[in-house]
Amino acid sequence: MSIAPLDLDFLRPRAGSRRTGTILLGIGVVLTLIVAGRYADFKEERARWEDKVSDTRKLARRALPGLSASEVPSAELQAELRRANAVLDQLSLHWDRLFEDVESAVDANVALLGLQPDARGRVVTVEGEARHLDGLLAFLSRLESTRSLERVHLVSHEIRGNNPQRPLAFKVLAQWVSTP
Structure with a gap:
């Protein structure tokens, strides 16, 4: 091989x-x-x-116009700011609770004729008519027990003699407590 x-x-x-x-x-x-x-x-x-x-860095570094601390706002601007703050104060109040509390205090013996809330002074003026003095006193007690009103005072009252039912006209002043 x-x-x-x-x-x-x-x-x-x-x-x-x-x-x-x-x-x-x-x-x-x-x-x-x-x-x-x-x-x-x-x-x-x-x-x-x-x-x-x-470009973004350039925008971030650029000087923005600002108000200097030495500039005093004009009287017109200050008045406008006061009005704006007053509107904000009124908007921040709990209006619904106030109206609900006043409506819940009214019964068949009391007729509500007017409600004038003063948001700035936190005072509420309530005007109405009651059938009798006991109905008015019960209404005042119910107003005092609400969450939104305190220091409820009867400012004036008179019997309306020209009306055949002789209702008791009244005016109440209360401190408005605006709590959440």
Whole structure:
């Protein structure tokens, strides 16, 4: 038995390897072009973002106009501020609770003729008519027991003689407590 000699030829290329190399080179070139295009896009986008950041920093650093402490507001501006504060004070009051409390104190013996709340002075004036003195006193007691009124005082009262039922006209003054 004899061993056949090995035929090693390192210089001769195989027929399929040249074609495979060319294909791989083409794929590599295409991928390189794609990556280069994406790189250019990302570079442009980064430049846009850097410009935006730069603009934002410039806006943040700019000097804003302000009122100096030495400027005294005009009398007209001060009057306008007082009026605005008065409106805010009135809006912050619990109007619904006041009306509910006064309405709940009224019964068949009392007719409510007028309700004048003074938001600035926190005073409420209630005017009405009662059928008799006991009905009026019970009404005053119910007003005093409400959450929104205290220090309820009868300011004036008179019997209306010109009316056949002779009702008792009254005027009540109460301190308005505006609690939540």
